[in-house]
Amino acid sequence: MKLDADIRAQLQQYLQLLEGDVVIKVSAGSDSVSRDMLDLLDELTGMSSRITVERAELARTPSFSVNRPGEDTGIVFAGVPLGHEFTSLVLALLQVSGRPPKVDDEVIERIKSIKGEYRFETYVSLSCHNCPDVVQALNVMSVLNPGISHTMIDGAAYKEEVERKEVMAVPTVYLNGEFFESGRMTLDDILNKLGVSADAAAFANKEPFDVLVIGGGPAGSSAAIYAARKGIRTGIVADRFGGQVNDTLGIENLISVKHTEGPQLAVALEEHVKEYPVDIMKSVRAEKLEKKDLIEVTLNNGAVLKSKTVIIATGARWRNLNVPGEEEFKNKGVAYCPHCDGPLFAGKQVAVVGGGNSGVEAAIDLAGIAAHVTLFEFMPELKADQVLQDRLYSLPNVTVHKNAQVKEITGSSKMEGITYIDRATGEEHHLAMDGVFVQIGLVPNTEWLEGVLERTRMGEIVVDSRGATAIPGVFAAGDCTNSAYKQIIISMGSGATAALSAFDYLIRN
Numbered sequence: 001m002k003l004d005a006d007i008r009a010q011l012q013q014y015l016q017l018l019e020g021d022v023v024i025k026v027s028a029g030s031d032s033v034s035r036d037m038l039d040l041l042d043e044l045t046g047m048s049s050r051i052t053v054e055r056a057e058l059a060r061t062p063s064f065s066v067n068r069p070g071e072d073t074g075i076v077f078a079g080v081p082l083g084h085e086f087t088s089l090v091l092a093l094l095q096v097s098g099r100p101p102k103v104d105d106e107v108i109e110r111i112k113s114i115k116g117e118y119r120f121e122t123y124v125s126l127s128c129h130n131c132p133d134v135v136q137a138l139n140v141m142s143v144l145n146p147g148i149s150h151t152m153i154d155g156a157a158y159k160e161e162v163e164r165k166e167v168m169a170v171p172t173v174y175l176n177g178e179f180f181e182s183g184r185m186t187l188d189d190i191l192n193k194l195g196v197s198a199d200a201a202a203f204a205n206k207e208p209f210d211v212l213v214i215g216g217g218p219a220g221s222s223a224a225i226y227a228a229r230k231g232i233r234t235g236i237v238a239d240r241f242g243g244q245v246n247d248t249l250g251i252e253n254l255i256s257v258k259h260t261e262g263p264q265l266a267v268a269l270e271e272h273v274k275e276y277p278v279d280i281m282k283s284v285r286a287e288k289l290e291k292k293d294l295i296e297v298t299l300n301n302g303a304v305l306k307s308k309t310v311i312i313a314t315g316a317r318w319r320n321l322n323v324p325g326e327e328e329f330k331n332k333g334v335a336y337c338p339h340c341d342g343p344l345f346a347g348k349q350v351a352v353v354g355g356g357n358s359g360v361e362a363a364i365d366l367a368g369i370a371a372h373v374t375l376f377e378f379m380p381e382l383k384a385d386q387v388l389q390d391r392l393y394s395l396p397n398v399t400v401h402k403n404a405q406v407k408e409i410t411g412s413s414k415m416e417g418i419t420y421i422d423r424a425t426g427e428e429h430h431l432a433m434d435g436v437f438v439q440i441g442l443v444p445n446t447e448w449l450e451g452v453l454e455r456t457r458m459g460e461i462v463v464d465s466r467g468a469t470a471i472p473g474v475f476a477a478g479d480c481t482n483s484a485y486k487q488i489i490i491s492m493g494s495g496a497t498a499a500l501s502a503f504d505y506l507i508r509n
């Protein structure tokens with residue numbers, strides 16, 4: 001396999017940035033993936049004298065590890081890391097050679113503090129846009145901590161292993177041989193899941209804030225920027241910076257930005273907040289809010305933050321169907337992100353539950369990949385925009401069941417079918433199905449405010465036109481509120497409104 005000229009040129013440029021020697025150990029056979037891998041490694045050694053390749057016995061063949069001379073880092077690529085994983089390869093080479101990863105010092109310290117042995121394995125596909133983030137995060141952890149190792153496994157090169165483990169979503173991560181997590185994850189998400197969040201002591205002596213923002217999505221980021229620009233003491237607590245935009249790909253309605261992608265926007269939000277003196281507290285969750293002299297917010301690590309005003313911007317998450325089988329077959333057929341997991345259902349029978357815009361869009365997308373798409377809508381009519389419905393009904397491989405209640409998702413070791421009730425006749429039906437995408441809307445992340453703030457029946461925080469809640473000094477913005485529509489630009493606008501209102505409140509009080 002010869003690299004194409006573009007990739008070759010890019011590699012050549014990147015490899016000039018190597019800071020030290022890199023030793024690649026390769027375990028190859030006579031199969032075609034092994035041959036492609038050896039060709040790629042030949043190209044690498046031909047481009048940089050800092051890279052040497054030696055034969056070795058690794059756990060998987062074909063695979064290769066990327067090491068410092070005399071010290072294995074634990075970074076292994078099982079498969080040929082091209083496609084979306086090309087960047088993962090380049091970054092691994094640079095970081096192993098000594099170039100520091102672009103990660104906050106505080107995060108580096110957290111990674112280094114992890115004790116014990118953590119053997120991660122990530123199943124990817126080379127066309128998966130969510131996989132490189134996970135691969136790169138785990139590689140950074142392997143570079144920084146000798147107790148951590150990580151193997152990227154290309155599912156296409158390890159079909160038998162993928163089928164044996166019934167991996168039905170990428171990226172899927174195993175830790176020490178056990179399922180760890182599936183789907184897009186940032187480094188913060190992984191550290192959170194391992195329970196390595198910033199400890200309370202790090203927050204013990206913080207002075208009270210003027211404005212404390214809870215949530216780091218579009219609403220929270222916008223609120224923090226607007227507050228900080230007033231020159232007041234601003235903090236932001238974000239469980240997962242970027243929020244929901246992390247889970248989407250193409251964004252084409254952020255006015256003046258013709259096209260961007262979710263992960264790119266998430267990074268841009270954080271970078272913009274960092275332009276200002278905002279105290280950013282990532283990977284921690286707010287669990288309690290109390291109004292005393294100041295407003296006190298208790299975090300999941302036990303720390304208590306105090307502030308004169310608080311802006312709640314905790315957004316929303318996918319709504320579950322809450323039927324038998326949903327939990328059991330999550331990532332074994334039950335999926336929520338068509339952009340992410342759609343390609344895994346190529347040529348298969350899939351269902352979409354939900355006839356709103358997101359459900360119908362998902363069905364249209366999936367119809368281009370799957371053999372057949374069956375859409376279930378609970379109500380007698382679809383709620384999606386007419387243009388989307390027209391497009392849906394024009395597709396030959398889509399069936400729509402309206403007035404249909406999904407009752408159960410069935411299967412054995414993975415999902416195999418859906419049982420639904422025809423609400424008009426009360427009859428129960430069963431369809432064989434390889435996957436189902438649940439697209440029935442969002443739930444606001446406001447459970448932690450139960451009994452503290454007024455919320456709608458749906459759990460949305462009730463705000464007035466200035467973003468004020470029923471508690472003086474507490475404001476809310478974005479998808480966690482009863483705002484009419486849930487969109488990025490609307491969240492950003494309401495974050496700005498809430499910050500200006502908080503500033504106004506501070507001046508008056």
Ligand SMILES: Cc1cc2nc3c(=O)[nH]c(=O)nc-3n(C[C@H](O)[C@H](O)[C@H](O)COP(=O)(O)OP(=O)(O)OC[C@H]3O[C@@H](n4cnc5c(N)ncnc54)[C@H](O)[C@@H]3O)c2cc1C
Binds near residue numbers: 244287
């Ligand atoms: C798949 C998908 C595609 C979309 N496509 C588009 C699109 O093309 N255009 C568009 O305009 N909109 C789109 N949206 C909607 C858009 O993403 C949301 O409207 C927007 O992200 C809402 O911003 P937010 O800041 O209110 O909430 P979120 O984005 O949900 O952010 C919430 C933040 O709060 C944090 N958080 C939650 N609970 C806590 C807690 N207890 N403590 C601390 N932090 C917490 C989260 O980690 C996150 O940082 C899409 C949404 C999805 C899911």
